[in-house]
Amino acid sequence: MRTRTWGFVAVGLLVALLLAGVVSNYASSQPDGLDSALLKGCTVDPEGEITGGSCPAQQEKAHEVGGPLADYGVAGIDNDFLSTALSGVLGVLLTFAVGGGAFWLLRRRDPAGSGDAGEAARDDRQPAGTAG
């Protein structure tokens, strides 16, 4: 059972890597719903910079961290496609490592529990070589 779940997770992760690594390059670069609502009252040039007027977005301040992957690109890589792709792949792997790792550490391990915990405990008692 657990092997099948890990198989599903591996396939799902591959899909996520393709979405973040390839499809992400075709994403819209227009401001999202919130950003555009905050730009109301301002005029904006094609690069997204505010050129005039008065709007809430003008209060925006710099990000605290920034870092080499800021704004979904890799600092130092000039090719836009490659830069976005690499940052997406790294982000998916990092999120899976952080999230998956934390959830794995937090999971229930009481053998008295119902359902899968009990099942897992029974699996563990099987002699080596006969499991699966």
Add this chain to the structure above:
Amino acid sequence: MHISNGIINGPVAGVFAALALAALTFCVLRGRRDLDDRLAPMAGLVAAFIFAVQMLNFPIFTAGVSGHLLGGALAALLVGPWVGALCVAVVLVVQALVFGDGGVAMLGLNITNMALLGTAAAYLLIAGLLRVLPRTPIGLSVTAFVSALVSVVAASQGFVFEYWLGGTTDLGGNLAGLAGTMAGAHLLIGVGEGLITATTVATVAKVRPDLVYALRALKPAAPAPVPAVGGVR
């Protein structure tokens, strides 16, 4: 829908950071009951998948505006409300700390809107709809679509509430204008969220119905003569 630094003032951001931390702690305590050997890797995948799809901004057919998946409804359907909220929160933390998306000081606000409000609104609807709708692929897809759409609008109004409390620009009493603009844009973004959520959940339910938390946890209201979407494992 990530709030950047400077948009909401420091004290309000601080209060929401404390609120979000308390709520996430509660989610950890309740979520541990759900987290077993099967759900833990699935939750890691859900977080990674939401990160990926959040990169995919789609146009919403009004000039110059895009939107992206928030993921609260998707997470609630696949891994339950408590672990689901934690999945979205993990994504938001990674985005703020590593990708410069959403201010670190604004993290409590962003977690409140997208991870807590979005997931809570979604799961309340999921719990209601899955009990009354037929346990068919269509019933599940409709549940996913509606709960996802409403969760996005709910999250957008969470921001309006926060802006009312601590917005850094005086809107001159025109908060209703901001609320309307946000609701309108996010109704359209919600349609995209609904389509992505319904497609993803229907696909998982077809391949591995046992991995859809909502189908395991929520029993139909009446003794249903119709078998569950994918049958039993």
